[in-house]
Amino acid sequence: MTPTTVPSVCPHDCPSTCALDVERLDARTIGRVRGRAGHPYTDGVVCAKVGRYAERVHHPDRLTQPLVRTGAKGEGRFEPVSWDEALDRVADAFKRAAERHGPQAVWPYYYAGTMGLVQRDGINRLRHALGYSRMKPTICVYAAKHAYVAGTGAYRGIDPREMAESDLIVFWGCNAASTQVQAMTHAVKARKARGARIIAIDPYRTATAGTADEHLALRPGTDGALACAVMHVLFAEGFADRDYLAKYTDVPEALEAHLATRTPAWAAAITGLSEDQITAFARAYGATKNAFLRLGYGFSRSRNGAVNMHAAACLPAVTGAWQHKGGGALFSNSGLYGLDTTLIEGLDRLDPAVRELDMSQIGRVLTGDAAALCGGPPVTAMLIQNTNPRVVAPELGLVHRGFARDDLFVCVHEQFMTDTAQWADVVLPATTFLEHDDIYQAGGHTFLQVARAVIEPLGEARSNHAVIRDLAARLGAEHPGFGLSAWEIIDRTLAASGRPGADAVLAAGGLDCAPPFEDAHYLNGFAHPDGRFHFAPDWAALGAAGDAMPALPDHYAAIESADADHPFRLIAAPAHQFLNSSFTETPTSVAKEGKPKLLLNQQDGAALGLRDGDRARIGNGRGSLVLDVMLRGGQQQGVVVVESIWPNDAFAEGVGINLLIGADPIPPTAGAAFHDTAVWVRAA
Numbered sequence: 056m057t058p059t060t061v062p063s064v065c066p067h068d069c070p071s072t073c074a075l076d077v078e079r080l081d082a083r084t085i086g087r088v089r090g091r092a093g094h095p096y097t098d099g100v101v102c103a104k105v106g107r108y109a110e111r112v113h114h115p116d117r118l119t120q121p122l123v124r125t126g127a128k129g130e131g132r133f134e135p136v137s138w139d140e141a142l143d144r145v146a147d148a149f150k151r152a153a154e155r156h157g158p159q160a161v162w163p164y165y166y167a168g169t170m171g172l173v174q175r176d177g178i179n180r181l182r183h184a185l186g187y188s189r190m191k192p193t194i195c196v197y198a199a200k201h202a203y204v205a206g207t208g209a210y211r212g213i214d215p216r217e218m219a220e221s222d223l224i225v226f227w228g229c230n231a232a233s234t235q236v237q238a239m240t241h242a243v244k245a246r247k248a249r250g251a252r253i254i255a256i257d258p259y260r261t262a263t264a265g266t267a268d269e270h271l272a273l274r275p276g277t278d279g280a281l282a283c284a285v286m287h288v289l290f291a292e293g294f295a296d297r298d299y300l301a302k303y304t305d306v307p308e309a310l311e312a313h314l315a316t317r318t319p320a321w322a323a324a325i326t327g328l329s330e331d332q333i334t335a336f337a338r339a340y341g342a343t344k345n346a347f348l349r350l351g352y353g354f355s356r357s358r359n360g361a362v363n364m365h366a367a368a369c370l371p372a373v374t375g376a377w378q379h380k381g382g383g384a385l386f387s388n389s390g391l392y393g394l395d396t397t398l399i400e401g402l403d404r405l406d407p408a409v410r411e412l413d414m415s416q417i418g419r420v421l422t423g424d425a426a427a428l429c430g431g432p433p434v435t436a437m438l439i440q441n442t443n444p445r446v447v448a449p450e451l452g453l454v455h456r457g458f459a460r461d462d463l464f465v466c467v468h469e470q471f472m473t474d475t476a477q478w479a480d481v482v483l484p485a486t487t488f489l490e491h492d493d494i495y496q497a498g499g500h501t502f503l504q505v506a507r508a509v510i511e512p513l514g515e516a517r518s519n520h521a522v523i524r525d526l527a528a529r530l531g532a533e534h535p536g537f538g539l540s541a542w543e544i545i546d547r548t549l550a551a552s553g554r555p556g557a558d559a560v561l562a563a564g565g566l567d568c569a570p571p572f573e574d575a576h577y578l579n580g581f582a583h584p585d586g587r588f589h590f591a592p593d594w595a596a597l598g599a600a601g602d603a604m605p606a607l608p609d610h611y612a613a614i615e616s617a618d619a620d621h622p623f624r625l626i627a628a629p630a631h632q633f634l635n636s637s638f639t640e641t642p643t644s645v646a647k648e649g650k651p652k653l654l655l656n657q658q659d660g661a662a663l664g665l666r667d668g669d670r671a672r673i674g675n676g677r678g679s680l681v682l683d684v685m686l687r688g689g690q691q692q693g694v695v696v697v698e699s700i701w702p703n704d705a706f707a708e709g710v711g712i713n714l715l716i717g718a719d720p721i722p723p724t725a726g727a728a729f730h731d732t733a734v735w736v737r738a739a
C-alpha cells in the first residue's frame with residue numbers, strides 16, 4: 056500500500072474536536088497527524104500531543120489481548136485468554152451480581168476517553184436494556200453547563216470563528232493555550248489582524264495567561280465577586296445598554312439595585328485584585344461592544360462554580376454585546392446538534408425508577424456509603440470504558456479502598472494497562488479512534504463530523520461497540536442497536552435527527568451546524584419560555600441545594616475556604632502535555648512534563664523556607680503527599696497549583712493528587728470541585 060492521507064477526527068475529551076488528516080503508511084501504521092488545512096475551525100492546527108499520535112497508537116504498551124487476573128487484586132499478574140473466555144467471565148459475574156442483589160448491583164461506568172457518541176455512549180444501551188444502575192455524568196462540565204443554561208436557556212453560544220471580528224477576547228476560567236489550542240490560535244490571529252486585546256482571568260499564570268495582554272490573577276472561587284463589581288461599573292458608568300436590558304432580560308432594575316453595594320472595593324477584598332484592575336477591566340469590557348467571552352471549564356471545578364459561571368455569563372446581557380458580531384459568550388456549543396441518540400443509548404429502555412449514582416462519588420459508592428448508593432444495594436460488578444477513575448476521580452483514598460474490595464468484580468476495557476485496569480479482574484483490549492468508526496459533535500465549534508477507521512485494529516483489540524454487543528448477546532439484552540454496525544448506527548442516528556446520511560457527512564468533511572447570526576446571538580430571544588436572559592435563575596428547580604444559593608449574581612462563599620490549619624487553596628489544573636490521564640504513557644509528553652510539581656508563590660516559598668527543587672508535603676483531612684517545589688510569580692499568595700493528571704506511581708507514596716480533593720456535590724446540581732481545595736504546605 057502506498058502512503059495516503061486519510062481524514063479523521065480527534066476523539067479526545069477536548070472542546071476542539073479537530074478535523075484531522077492522518078498519514079497512513081500501511082494498513083497497520085500511521086505517520087504524522089495534522090490538523091486539516093482549510094477546515095474553517097481547525098485550520099491546519101493540531102496540538103503537539105496529537106500531532107505525534109503515532110507514539111500513542113503504536114506504543115509497545117498497548118493492550119493487545121484479553122487478560123484475566125491471576126494474582127491478588129492490584130498485584131498486576133494477569134494471563135491472556137480468548138475473547139470468548141473473557142466475555143463469558145464478565146457475563147457470568149454480571150449475572151451472579153444481578154441474581155444476588157438485583158440488576159442495580161451492576162454499575163457500568165464510563166466517561167469521555169473517546170468523545171465519539173457510539174463508542175462512548177453505547178454502554179448506556181446495555182445498561183438500560185438490563186436495568187443496571189444509571190450514572191450521573193458529573194465529573195466535568197455538569198455544574199457549569201446547567202449554570203450557563205440557567206442564564207441563556209440553551210447550551211450554546213456564539214460561533215468561535217467570530218473571534219476574527221472581536222476587539223476584546225476574554226479567556227475566563229479557560230486555559231485555551233493548553234486545553235483547546237485552536238481557541239487560542241483564533242484569538243492570536245485576531246490580535247495580529249485587528250489589534251484585538253486578550254485578557255485571561257485565571258488564578259495562576261497559565262500558558263494562556265502568559266500569552267494574554269493582561270492577566271487578572273484572582274483568588275480561586277471569587278469570579279462571582281469580580282463579575283458583580285464589573286457589572287456595578289457597567290451600570291454606574293453608562294456602559295449598560297438599557298434598551299437591550301428592557302427587551303431581553305428578566306429583572307434588570309433588581310440587578311442594578313442589588314449591585315449598588317458590589318463595588319470594586321468590595322470585590323477587591325474578596326478577589327485579591329486591586330480596585331484599579333477591576334475598574335479598568337470593566338471599562339475595557341464596557342467600551343468594547345464586540346467583546347468575546349470564552350468561558351471555560353474552570354468554573355465547573357469550584358463549589359460556588361455555578362454561581363460564578365452564571366455571574367460571568369451575565370456581562371454581555373448587561374452591555375448588549377450579544378447584538379454585535381464577535382460579541383457575546385461561548386462556553387460550549389454542544390447543545391447545537393440536536394441528535395436523537397435513542398438508538399445509540401437505548402433511551403427507549405431507560406427506566407427513571409432505576410437509581411442514578413453520581414460518578415464523582417465513586418469512592419463513596421464503592422465503600423458502601425448509603426447516601427451515595429441512594430439507599431440501594433451495594434455495587435458488586437462494574438464494566439469500565441473510557442475512563443480511569445483510580446486516577447481522575449476525587450476522594451482518591453476512598454476510590455482505592457473501593458477497588459481493593461474482594462467482593463467487587465471489575466472489567467476494564469482499555470487501550471493501556473492504566474491504574475484502573477491494573478486493579479481489574481478482566482482487562483479487555485480496546486481499539487483507538489484510528490481503528491473504529493464514530494460520530495463527533497464539538498463543544499468548541501459548530502461542526503458535526505464522522506470518521507471511519509484509518510488502520511486495522513491492533514492485535515485482538517475490539518471497539519467499545521463490539522464489546523457491548525458481545526456482552527449483550529451473552530446477557531440476553533435485546534435492542535436493535537446491538538444488531539447493527541457502528542456505521543449503521545451513525546447513519547440511522549443522523550436520519551432520525553433529520554440530517555444527511557453518514558456517507559454524505561463523511562464526503563462533505565463534516566456538517567456545519569452553526570445557526571444563523573440572530574439565533575446564535577439570541578436576538579430572537581433567549582431560550583427560556585419568556586424569551587429573556589435570566590439574571591435571577593431558578594436554582595431550586597435544578598436541585599434542592601439551589602434553595603441556599605443567591606437569587607442574583609453574587610459572591611457565594613460556599614467554597615472550601617482557607618483557614619488557620621489549611622492556609623492554602625489548591626488548584627489541580629490539567630497539564631499541557633497530557634489530556635486528563637491520557638498521554639501520561641507517551642514518552643515525549645512525559646519527558647516534557649517532567650514530574651508532578653507544586654507551583655508555589657515566591658513569597659510563600661520564602662515564608663516556608665522552600666526553594667526551587669525542594670520537597671514539600673501538602674495535605675488536608677483527606678490525606679497528604681510529597682511534591683517538588685517550583686516557585687512562581689503570577690499567582691497570589693495562598694494559592695498553590697499542581698498540574699496533572701499524573702498516574703499514582705508518579706507520586707512518592709503511590710497516590711495521586713486527587714487524594715486531597717473532595718467529592719461533596721457542587722450546588723445546585725452536582726460535580727467535583729477539582730480546583731477548590733484547602734490544604735496546608737510544609738517542608739518535607
Ligand SMILES: Nc1nc2c(c(=O)[nH]1)N[C@H]1C(S)=C(S)[C@@H](COP(=O)(O)OP(=O)(O)OC[C@H]3O[C@@H](n4cnc5c(=O)[nH]c(N)nc54)[C@H](O)[C@@H]3O)O[C@H]1N2
Nearest residue numbers: 166168169195440441442443447468470485627635636637
Ligand atoms: N486533579 C484533577 N482531576 C481531574 C480533572 C482535573 O482538572 N484535575 N479533570 C476532570 C475532568 S474534567 C475529566 S473529564 C476527567 C477525565 O478523566 P478520564 O475519564 O480518565 O480521562 P481520559 O484520559 O480522557 O480518558 C480515560 C481513558 O479512556 C481510554 N480510552 C480512550 N479511547 C477509548 C476507547 O475508544 N475505548 C476504551 N475502552 N477506552 C478508551 C484512554 O486510554 C484513557 O485511559 O478527569 C477529571 N479529573
Ligand SMILES: Nc1nc2c(c(=O)[nH]1)N[C@H]1C(S)=C(S)[C@@H](COP(=O)(O)OP(=O)(O)OC[C@H]3O[C@@H](n4cnc5c(=O)[nH]c(N)nc54)[C@H](O)[C@@H]3O)O[C@H]1N2
Nearest residue numbers: 228229230233234275276351352353629631633634635730
Ligand atoms: N492539555 C490538556 N488539554 C485538555 C485537558 C488536559 O488535561 N490537558 N483536559 C480536557 C478536558 S476533559 C477538559 S474538561 C478541558 C478543560 O479545559 P479548561 O476549560 O481550560 O478548564 P480547566 O483546565 O479545568 O480550568 C481552566 C482554568 O481555570 C482555572 N481556574 C481554577 N479555578 C478558577 C477560578 O475559581 N476562577 C477562574 N477564573 N479560573 C479558575 C485553572 O487554573 C485553569 O487554568 O480541557 C481538555 N483539554
Ligand code: SF4
Nearest residue numbers: 065069072073102105
Ligand atoms: S486533543 Fe484537542 S487540540 Fe489536540 S488534536 Fe485533539 S481535539 Fe485537537
Ligand SMILES: [Mo]
Nearest residue numbers: 068194195196
Ligand atoms: Mo473534562
